[in-house]
Amino acid sequence: MPVIVMASPKGGVGKSTCAVLLASEFARMGADVTALDCDPNKSLTRWASHGLPKGVTLHSDVGRSELVTTIKNSDGDGKIVIVDLEGVASQLVSRAISQADLVIVPMQPTALDAEIGSEALALVKEEEEALSRTIKHAVVLTKTSAAVKSRVQKELENQLRGAGIDMIEPSLVARAAFSELFAYGGDLTSMLNNPNIVTGGKVDKALLNAQAFAEAVYERLK
């Protein structure tokens, strides 16, 4: 089963959010998901400390030396492996990319995110050449506006598409529910059905966005 790697040498772009949304949505679909938390900030571990959705297993503190073996051991029939990486340019990132069936590079629609994120895209290309095989990769824009698409976002999308980069649609909209998953644990469905959880955001819209995102990722794994 496929290995999905969230990669960007920039921090705060939404790698962990993407990882949590995919892990919970694929688990809801019936997959046995193994999430690897390779980020020293332990975002996934914090999310898991409040309760993991059914079907998700988490491995914390996966370092450079044990990454390849852990991915290999986690892989198997009916399993999806999701790797959340640290937001720095490290060997851990390059090793994870080499084991990926799909590399997702999250970016906020800003010039800085695009510039730093493009380092990950360039690394994927170089690893493809070194390994003489293709490594599927795509960019997802994160924390986008729900109301309007900014001029910067439109320009960025055009530039990336012009460079032949696969863009995942839909982008992930800035939703309070996404960030609050790390405070409440579980998934968006449980958040929606729990009247005790006060999010201050539209969980139903967030859930639809996450489901469409997971569907778009699924299409790339086929």
Next chain:
Amino acid sequence: MSGSNRLAGLTARPKDTDAAEVRKIDEVGEARGFVDRTPRKKPGRKPSPRTYQLHPKVLPMVGEGIAAEAERLGITQGQIIEQMWANYEQKR
């Protein structure tokens, strides 16, 4: 998106995971600045565990006397000091 049958059809591509392959990937990454950033352990010798060892400085003839008495009794100098301490505690 529902049903697990669709996911069951997903497959992974075979990947090499041998040491040579990993080394090659490390070299490609390093050339682009993706270097080993594993936190280094604190250098130097680790502190010894507490063994309650004493290092008293005494006059030469006292030191020789303790050593000779320990040898005569077939015990360690530490055991003599323990006995001396027990006597001291009793008399205090």
